[in-house]
Amino acid sequence: MFEKLDKIKPFYDKMYQAVLFVCKILLIADILITSMAVLGRYISFIPDPSWSEEVVLTLMSYMAVLSAALAIRRGAHIRMTAFDRYLPKKTLQVLDIIADIFVFAFAIVMLVVGMKYAMTIGAKAKYVSMPKISRIWMYLPVPVAGLAMIVFELEAIYAHIKAVVLKTDYMAGAVEDQDEVTEALKKAAAEEAAKNGEEGKS
Numbered sequence: 001m002f003e004k005l006d007k008i009k010p011f012y013d014k015m016y017q018a019v020l021f022v023c024k025i026l027l028i029a030d031i032l033i034t035s036m037a038v039l040g041r042y043i044s045f046i047p048d049p050s051w052s053e054e055v056v057l058t059l060m061s062y063m064a065v066l067s068a069a070l071a072i073r074r075g076a077h078i079r080m081t082a083f084d085r086y087l088p089k090k091t092l093q094v095l096d097i098i099a100d101i102f103v104f105a106f107a108i109v110m111l112v113v114g115m116k117y118a119m120t121i122g123a124k125a126k127y128v129s130m131p132k133i134s135r136i137w138m139y140l141p142v143p144v145a146g147l148a149m150i151v152f153e154l155e156a157i158y159a160h161i162k163a164v165v166l167k168t169d170y171m172a173g174a175v176e177d178q179d180e181v182t183e184a185l186k187k188a189a190a191e192e193a194a195k196n197g198e199e200g201k202s
Contacts, residue, residue, distance in 0.1 A: 012155050026063040030056055051129040058138050065145030073152040097160045104153040110146030
């Protein structure tokens with residue numbers, strides 16, 4: 001059963017990369033618009049549009065909540081780990097599943113309630129600097145992030161259940177990947193130091 005379900009992993013990988021790409025684009029747009037707005041106050045030929053502040057805040061809203069969804073898949077969200085070393089492994093796995101269920105429920109609330117607010121309050125309001133554009137775009141990040149969190153949380157719950165059934169560590173793969181990155185960075189640093197040392201001798 002797990003072998004069949006594991007075939008879905010490429011879908012999650014692609015979705016993760018897509019959401020990560022969107023976050024990068026939003027960050028670049030934020031930096032460019034903010035830079036233009038700041039420079040426009042001191043340099044005459046650079047425009048300083050009135051909509052820059054509201055657009056930047058909207059893009060930051062999307063980036064912040066989508067990043068939280070990405071953190072769920074990486075297991076990088078804020079958590080209390082002070083007592084993990086004192087608890088049995090199986091107890092930790094059960095607690096992880098319970099935490100996942102609560103996060104999953106919260107994501108559903110974000111999707112349902114967030115969409116409700118977006119379609120009511122957001123749809124009726126307008127941007128101050130852009131009166132023709134609905135403020136729904138300021139409210140949409142919450143349900144959008146809720147949907148992304150639901151998708152990634154389903155994978156997290158599956159991983160925890162699989163770890164309990166097969167008696168494995170679901171974070172083993174992530175740890176191995178981190179170790180590979182660390183070793184690659186150490187190797188690159190050593191090569192750079194050796195290269196600098198040879199240049200210094202010459």
